[in-house]
Amino acid sequence: MKSFHQPHFDSVDVLARRFAAVDYIASRGIATAVYLGFNLEKPILVEGPAGVGKTELAKAMAQILDVPLIRMQCYEGLDESKALYEWKYGKQMLYTQLLKDKLGEMMAGAIGLAASMERLHAHDDLFFSAHFLEPRPLYQALHQERGCVLLVDEVDKSDPEFEAFLLEVLSDFQVSVPELGTIKAKVKPIVFLTSNNTREMSDALKRRCLHLHIPFPEPALERRILERRVPGLSAALNRELVAFIQAVRQLDLKKQPSISETIDWAKTLLLLNAEHLSLDLVRETLNVFLKFEGDIDSADEQLPALLNQARKDAEIHHASHA
Template identity: 45%
Template sequence: MIETVDDVQALLEAGDYVAERRLATVVFLALRLERPLFLEGEAGVGKTEVAAVLARQLGRRLVRLQCYEGLDVASALYEWDYPRQMMEIRLAEAAGQPDREHLAADVFDERFLIRRPLLQALTEDPAGPPVLLIDELDRTDAPFEAFLLEVLSDFQVSIPELGTIRAERPPIVVITSNRTREIHDAVKRRCLYHWVDYPDLHRELAIVHRRVPQLMDRLGRQVVAFVQALRERDLYKVPGVAETIDWSRALTALDTLSLDPDIVRDTLGAVLKYQEDLERMDLQEIEALIARVNAELGP
């Protein structure tokens, strides 16, 4: 039972998601008020994981709509299984040319309906309303936003051949955006908004130890401090928490005990994903960052 913000924070932590108090509060309000949750922030800071953890810890089905440029209603909502419909028509014709109206009603039956993520999220589930993750909404265009606005307003859609389908209880909706463009105010007004920022050193260290429990404590503090220092650099793509976790796993797989210039240079591709950024981090720069990290952490 989710009765307080503390319950939400405990729920997320049980799913290995270390959430700050403000995030836990807005998640609690989204659940209590049955409002969509709009999470915005840089890539790799844990926006998508909020939906995954909620679904897992609440025992709900996770329905994910991955957004992309050119996403249309058919791909997001529903489409008809035309090959099966044509087969049904041919079988009916071979059986004796049935009435056209009867045949039309037969082929536009739910048996031939392909439910895409939005329609799946409006369908009743025995476990309770599913968690609908609309991931990276900023990759779509304005017409899709307008359609999504209609769905979020009433949690219902109209299918001409079947009528109106309405959710008995609204799904738990989590919308994410990397802010590559601004989302229309009308969408944001229907949501509870939260900006997910990079965590501070202590919270990021807690996250890394949750995800990579076998990581040595000293190495973990070095890794997190090094990545935090990288975020101060003028990079093409600043590393997120996801990269910190990936790097920690890579170093653990190599049985690394402590950061040194050679191991950092050899594994930095787990943190920086653009050649221009890797070229900026030459051996001298790496040595300077390691020295800074060690000085900050002490013996």
């Protein structure tokens, strides 16, 4: 089993710069965790609210390493046959039917049941070979020649049984297929697991992973992300927008806007050719970053205050930088 030697990263900062080069602005904490996960060859369990870039992180990593990203979406009821491999049962059946004559020919001359069986055994595992195997994400990930980034998305949605099954994959990067034996990874994949915390993961799983929690970003980080992701955005609007979103996150909302919503909103405002946030503009576009009726209503009520505060914060920031 090989591991990634090329490209290797000299330090956390180098990795952070590589992330930035593929338009993923990683905070120091994120870069450190990924750096360690990469060098210690450990999976990384990424937690955090929806939309803070957990999945993006894996995508960016795949892009940096220039290897395929193999994604396995977890859900309740996901089992081995959907995650690892499945025998192409229909194909096996079809082949036996098609090959009926061939089988007859093969059997010709064999006297008695025992002799026929003997003939068959000479071709024993024909129907349980790689040709009849339907590879699923985990199997594919282990078989990549150049390695890959394996993303096990929303692992908290899977059943505890499946989680236990993952343990072998995560610690040794190998799986056991009864008919084929143990399959080892050709190149150890970089594994990311994401979780939205709908249930607590087992200790065994946590022990095998590095833990990374991605919170909502700090204002400065969020501004940098916007600069990257929404290139045409003016600096002034960027400041106001981020300050506003940060203020909205202080409200008691059902679903707080996260980075993906900020980006969506910035793109919207760009389309509308906005230069500054105004009351009407914000009111009309609230639904871009707030996804619940109740949230929109409660934000709407406090809109003037929020906007004032956002402007003040943006100015303070501007002044401190000027």
